[in-house]
Amino acid sequence: MSIELKMPALSPTMEEGTLARWLKQEGDAIGIGDVIAEIETDKATMEFEAIDEGTLGKILVAEGAEGVKVGTVIALLATDGEDDSTTAVRAEPVEAAPAAESSVAPIEAPVKQVAKPASQAVTDPAIPAGTGFTSTPVREALRDAMAEEMRRDDRVFVMGEEVAEYQGAYKVTQGLLEEFGPKRVIDTPITEYGFAGIGTGAAMGGLRPVVEFMTFNFAMQAIDHIINSAAKTNYMSGGQMRCPVVFRGPNGAASRVGAQHSQNYGPWYAAVPGLIVIAPYDSADAKGLMKAAIRSDDPVVFLENELVYGRSFDVPDVDDYVLPIGKARIVRAGSDVTIVSYSIGVGFALDAAQQLAEQGIDAEVIDLRTLRPLDKQAILDSLAKTNRLVIAEEGWPTCSIASEVMAICMEEGFDHLDAPVLRVCDEDVPLPYAANLEKLALIDAARIVAAVRRVCYAD
Amino acid sequence: MAKPAMTRKNKPKSDAAEDRDFALHSLQEAHQQSPRYAATADEMLTFYEQMLLIRRFEEKAGQLYGLGLIGGFCHLYIGQEAVAVGLQSALSEGLDSVITGYRDHGHMLAYGIDPDVIMAELTGRQAGISHGKGGSMHMFSTQHKFYGGHGIVGAQVALGGGLALAHKYREDGGLCLAYFGDGAANQGQVYETFNMASLWQLPIVFVVENNQYAMGTAVRRSSAETEFYRRGTAFRIPGMKVNGMDVLEVRGAAEVAFKHVREGNGPVLIECSTYRYRGHSMSDPAKYRTREEVQDVREHKDPIEGLKKVLIEQGRAEDDLKAIDKAIRARVAQAADFAENSPQPDRQELYTDVLVGEY
Numbered sequence: 001m002s003i004e005l006k007m008p009a010l011s012p013t014m015e016e017g018t019l020a021r022w023l024k025q026e027g028d029a030i031g032i033g034d035v036i037a038e039i040e041t042d043k044a045t046m047e048f049e050a051i052d053e054g055t056l057g058k059i060l061v062a063e064g065a066e067g068v069k070v071g072t073v074i075a076l077l078a079t080d081g082e083d084d085s086t087t088a089v090r091a092e093p094v095e096a097a098p099a100a101e102s103s104v105a106p107i108e109a110p111v112k113q114v115a116k117p118a119s120q121a122v123t124d125p126a127i128p129a130g131t132g133f134t135s136t137p138v139r140e141a142l143r144d145a146m147a148e149e150m151r152r153d154d155r156v157f158v159m160g161e162e163v164a165e166y167q168g169a170y171k172v173t174q175g176l177l178e179e180f181g182p183k184r185v186i187d188t189p190i191t192e193y194g195f196a197g198i199g200t201g202a203a204m205g206g207l208r209p210v211v212e213f214m215t216f217n218f219a220m221q222a223i224d225h226i227i228n229s230a231a232k233t234n235y236m237s238g239g240q241m242r243c244p245v246v247f248r249g250p251n252g253a254a255s256r257v258g259a260q261h262s263q264n265y266g267p268w269y270a271a272v273p274g275l276i277v278i279a280p281y282d283s284a285d286a287k288g289l290m291k292a293a294i295r296s297d298d299p300v301v302f303l304e305n306e307l308v309y310g311r312s313f314d315v316p317d318v319d320d321y322v323l324p325i326g327k328a329r330i331v332r333a334g335s336d337v338t339i340v341s342y343s344i345g346v347g348f349a350l351d352a353a354q355q356l357a358e359q360g361i362d363a364e365v366i367d368l369r370t371l372r373p374l375d376k377q378a379i380l381d382s383l384a385k386t387n388r389l390v391i392a393e394e395g396w397p398t399c400s401i402a403s404e405v406m407a408i409c410m411e412e413g414f415d416h417l418d419a420p421v422l423r424v425c426d427e428d429v430p431l432p433y434a435a436n437l438e439k440l441a442l443i444d445a446a447r448i449v450a451a452v453r454r455v456c457y458a459d
Numbered sequence: 460m461a462k463p464a465m466t467r468k469n470k471p472k473s474d475a476a477e478d479r480d481f482a483l484h485s486l487q488e489a490h491q492q493s494p495r496y497a498a499t500a501d502e503m504l505t506f507y508e509q510m511l512l513i514r515r516f517e518e519k520a521g522q523l524y525g526l527g528l529i530g531g532f533c534h535l536y537i538g539q540e541a542v543a544v545g546l547q548s549a550l551s552e553g554l555d556s557v558i559t560g561y562r563d564h565g566h567m568l569a570y571g572i573d574p575d576v577i578m579a580e581l582t583g584r585q586a587g588i589s590h591g592k593g594g595s596m597h598m599f600s601t602q603h604k605f606y607g608g609h610g611i612v613g614a615q616v617a618l619g620g621g622l623a624l625a626h627k628y629r630e631d632g633g634l635c636l637a638y639f640g641d642g643a644a645n646q647g648q649v650y651e652t653f654n655m656a657s658l659w660q661l662p663i664v665f666v667v668e669n670n671q672y673a674m675g676t677a678v679r680r681s682s683a684e685t686e687f688y689r690r691g692t693a694f695r696i697p698g699m700k701v702n703g704m705d706v707l708e709v710r711g712a713a714e715v716a717f718k719h720v721r722e723g724n725g726p727v728l729i730e731c732s733t734y735r736y737r738g739h740s741m742s743d744p745a746k747y748r749t750r751e752e753v754q755d756v757r758e759h760k761d762p763i764e765g766l767k768k769v770l771i772e773q774g775r776a777e778d779d780l781k782a783i784d785k786a787i788r789a790r791v792a793q794a795a796d797f798a799e800n801s802p803q804p805d806r807q808e809l810y811t812d813v814l815v816g817e818y
Binding site: 229 | 655
């Protein structure tokens with residue numbers, strides 16, 4: 001029997017090439033691995049090797065022929081036919097190739113994802129009547145969450161720069177070394193790329209690491225592992241590989257630390273499928289969502305804010321306070337306009353709402369809490385109620401969470417809009433050092449008030 | 460005269476310091492004393508079969524690529540078979556973990572993972588080990604503790620450090636074998652990982668598969684120190700230089716290195732000198748080396764031919780070896796047939812495995 005030798009593809013994009021040279025002639029005996037011909041494109045030359053034994057039969061494409069399409073039969077190889085039927089190349093594989101098939105397949109709308117529970121189905125756990133509250137700084141709420149999870153699950157450990165003996169660069173890990181020891185509270189060298197990879201690998205190996213970045217600015221050195229290793233591997237493995245890691249640390253502008261140390265990475269990470277991105281504002285949410293993040297089987301980016309660490313908020317005195325990931329929260333109910341925000345922006349939004357109330361405008365404030373998956377329904381439900389929406393974000397405006405919320409309102413809430421959605425973001429510049437310039441660059445309550453008045457046509 | 464003072468200064472300060480420096484070379488010395496593993500006849504035949512399976516599988520993959528059945532990037536392991544087979548044969552199955560880069564087909568096959576599901580992944584089919592969502596560079600088998608299959612050069616080294624940390628944390632006695640190439644050896648995160656692995660005495664064996672070229676760049680054009688096994692010295696990681704074209708030498712080195720790591724002495728760095736016969740990936744201009752150079756390695760250093768010679772010397776009939784080759788060809792042809800005829804992934808597969816939880 002004879003095998004058809006076909007023009008091979010040298011690269012994913014190659015469609016045709018030149019048959020530069022025949023190195024074997026008709027009638028030559030061919031052994032496995034023998035180079036039969038040389039194929040050229042404008043980029044590369046490839047040797048065409050035999051994978052079957054036999055005798056070179058008819059040469060169908062002459063040496064020097066240009067523009068030979070991939071898959072064209074260029075020669076025949078006669079084999080002894082002993083039992084080579086299984087190794088014979090089939091005549092129609094090019095037609096069966098996935099690329100070719102997809103190009104002729106009728107265009108169909110992608111099938112919808114499996115229906116998920118509606119927004120209302122999962123809510124914050126009810127706090128029983130009579131429950132006490134303890135005013136707690138955000139940094140302690142975060143620490144308490146980590147400590148509780150470490151007590152509950154011995155796979156949980158913390159690693160990062162200065163997390164152990166120094167007690168945390170921002171004191172978020174204070175006391176953990178004393179309780180859990182150096183095996184579970186690990187000081188790393190200053191080596192973000194390396195320890196983000198080690199943390200991710202440890203999660204793949206079955207542990208539950210909490211990887212602290214001293215600030216998320218330094219995580220840019222490690223972003224490859226967060227995105228390429230942590231976020232994508234479960235998908236690429238067809239669901240085999242778990243990566244339950246939490247990357248946490250302060251994010252956003254601090255105070256007078258300049259452009260390299262002042263940036264909101266929320267939109268960066270929220271753009272990546274396979275990641276959970278959480279950015280809480282107050283202490284109760286910080287605690288409840290940190291516990292949920294550590295328990296999640298998915299990789300989580302947990303964005304804190306240095307300026308909020310020291311602020312105290314009530315935390316309910318309940319055992320095991322765990323909040324649902326992916327659910328926004330109405331932090332102030334109102335009827336005239338919706339202000340959507342997250343992280344430190346929620347504080348500005350609440351200030352603005354207070355000022356607006358004094359001006360006769362009743363604003364609803366929504367804290368997104370989770371940036372991915374984003375609670376679209378909470379935004380749309382509030383918009384349906386107030387018909388006006390402003391989003392306040394401590395971060396750059398371009399390709400921001402604000403942009404995303406505006407797109408959602410256009411695509412799915414258009415009929416409810418009585419005014420264009422406005423965004424209040426930082427100025428579109430690297431953050432300056434000078435006190436006056438820094439103040440000018442960052443969002444504040446006054447700018448939110450002004451935007452709300454515009455969407456309410458109050459001026 | 461300053462001379463006596465200088466002489467004193469160059470002397471080791473204490474016996475302890477001397478011992479620690481000695482440890483950096485001791486594994487290499489142990490290996491050199493008896494480089495080849497004394498394999499039993501059965502073991503040797505298994506090595507031969509495994510290497511031949513990788514060779515024939517990769518040849519078939521190259522062929523399927525040429526036919527358009529495999530797309531994208533496809534990095535073949537032909538020429539390097541002795542490295543994966545020699546090292547992985549020394550692992551404790553179900554205990555130790557393995558991680559590598561994108562040239563990963565051989566490592567999967569060396570584990571005895573079904574060629575059907577590997578080939579079906581290459582053709583992007585539902586039956587592929589990653590359901591067609593990973594492709595050539597992204598294959599995993601958590602069942603075998605094979606953790607991929609990583610496409611970013613050098614990333615697997617840090618991830619391997621994490622797998623090793625998990626072994627130590629759990630005190631399960633396992634080690635991680637982390638492979639990377641001479642190209643990845645110049646990535647910064649490799650040295651970040653060396654530092655932490657040595658500092659924390661992690662149970663990890665770093666393996667540089669030095670196939671002489673990072674894509675088209677020869678090691679001497681990319682690396683100030685081309686003796687890669689020395690590169691752990693600054694981190695107090697002992698190094699070993701191994702002939703990666705001889706499966707018995709590779710296995711011999713594995714015995715020495717794994718023992719050292721299992722005894723709690725921290726990481727070892729093995730450099731396996733090897734050679735890839737094919738291009739870096741399928742689209743390789745092959746302009747950076749001569750055909751004679753490749754041919755010379757094939758004729759004189761081929762790992763499969765080398766072992767074949769030993770087998771024949773030991774009395775194996777050539778016909779028996781031919782029969783093995785024939786059976787392997789049939790097995791590979793069957794895998795190709797399976798991969799070609801398996802259905803493409805279901806459309807619903809597009810949305811699965813993005814997240815584990817529901818939120």
